[in-house]
Amino acid sequence: DIQMTQSPSSLSASVGDRVTITCQASQDISNYLNWYQQKPGKAPKLLIYDASNLETGVPSRFSGSGSGTDFTFTISSLQPEDIATYYCQQYDNLPPRLTFGGGTKVEIK
Amino acid sequence: EVQLVESGGGLVQPGGSLRLSCAASGFTVSSNYMSWVRQAPGKGLEWVSVIYSGGSTYYADSVKGRFTISRDNSKNTLYLQMNSLRAEDTAVYYCARGIQHLDYWGQGTLVTVSS
Numbered sequence: 569d570i571q572m573t574q575s576p577s578s579l580s581a582s583v584g585d586r587v588t589i590t591c592q593a594s595q596d597i598s599n600y601l602n603w604y605q606q607k608p609g610k611a612p613k614l615l616i617y618d619a620s621n622l623e624t625g626v627p628s629r630f631s632g633s634g635s636g637t638d639f640t641f642t643i644s645s646l647q648p649e650d651i652a653t654y655y656c657q658q659y660d661n662l663p664p665r666l667t668f669g670g671g672t673k674v675e676i677k
Numbered sequence: 678e679v680q681l682v683e684s685g686g687g688l689v690q691p692g693g694s695l696r697l698s699c700a701a702s703g704f705t706v707s708s709n710y711m712s713w714v715r716q717a718p719g720k721g722l723e724w725v726s727v728i729y730s731g732g733s734t735y736y737a738d739s740v741k742g743r744f745t746i747s748r749d750n751s752k753n754t755l756y757l758q759m760n761s762l763r764a765e766d767t768a769v770y771y772c773a774r775g776i777q778h779l780d781y782w783g784q785g786t787l788v789t790v791s792s
Contacts, residue, residue, distance in 0.1 A: 602778040604722075611771055611782035612714075612722065623780065655722055659777045664735045666712070666724035666776070 570594050574656050574669030580677045587643040589672045591656035596636050600659040603632055603641045606671075607652045615654075616641065643674075651676055679703035679781045681772050686786030693762050693790070699755040699772030699783055707750040710776040713757050715768035716785075723768075726757065727776045740766075762790045 571594040581587050591601065599619040604612040614623045616632035619639060629644045643650055656669040685697040699711075713725040726736045726746040734746050745758040755772050767790050773779035 600777065604779075606722075611784055612779070613782070614778060614780050617778040617780075657722075657778070664727055664729075664776055665737065666714075666779075668722040668724070671721045 569665075570597060570658055570660055570667055572656055572658055572667050572669040574672055576672060577670060578673040578675070580675045581646050582677045583646055583648060585646045587646050587650075587674060589641045589654055589656075591634075591639045591641070591669050593637045593639075593658055597658045597660070599635050601632075601634065601639045602657045602659075603630075604655045604657060605650075605652045606655065612655065646674070646676070648676060650674060679774070681774070681781055681783035683770065683772055683783040683786040686770065686788045688789045688791065689762055690792050691763060691790055694758070694760045695762065695788060697757040697759065697770055697772075697786055697788070699757075701753050701755065701774075704774070706748050706753050706755055709774050711746075711748065711755045712773045712776055712779060713746060713755075714771045714773055714779070714782075715766075715788075716771070717765075717768045720768075725770070728755070729776075759788070762788075764790050766790050 573592045601619045603616040606612040620632045631642045633640050653671045653673045655671050680702045682700045712727045728734050728746045743761045747756045769785040771785045772783045774781040
């Protein structure tokens with residue numbers, strides 16, 4: 569099974585700061601990597617799909633990059649409404665299954 | 678507008694059964710891959726199951742043999758039949774559209790397995 573290692577598990581940053589979260593896969597997953605935002609008591613929301621594609625309606629301060637085993641998620645200028653937990657997720661098709669990273673809780677300093 | 682609404686959660690004793698429903702609107706369930714994902718209290722996300730548009734089904738090892746995913750095309754509704762429930766199945770269960778990535782999610786329904 570493919571393992572996803574997401575780091576850090578939590579971070580505290582100031583409004584306007586650049587925030588970076590990384591996700592490492594235990595084997596090559598090409599670009600089958602997605603990023604979600606989950607606010608307390610709410611369902612996750614897809615932000616980035618296929619490593620670097622911004623989902624429709626998602627602000628452009630969110631971005632993703634990477635391929636193979638190493639991936640990065642960036643918030644270019646942290647806003648108060650970005651307080652949430654962020655998860656990476658990979659897709660494996662043989663057999664079909666999804667694996668999520670452990671999550672990164674983002675707080676305002 | 679795409680909408681997913683789960684129902685059927687509740688308190689059940691260990692070894693018991695429960696069936697979750699996910700009513701969809703704004704798209705056709707049978708034409709899409711549909712997944713279930715769960716989240717134990719205070720924990721991360723765990724994929725549970727998927728049903729393909731063609732009807733093939735797949736499960737996480739943790740629920741294989743106990744859970745069954747299905748759909749009713751006439752009701753545009755997805756289901757998750759959960760049998761032989763264990764304490765570790767306690768979680769909020771979400772239905773979501775997709776498998777490679779999950780672009781729409783329901784609000785979730787809480788399942789508590791406890792005596």
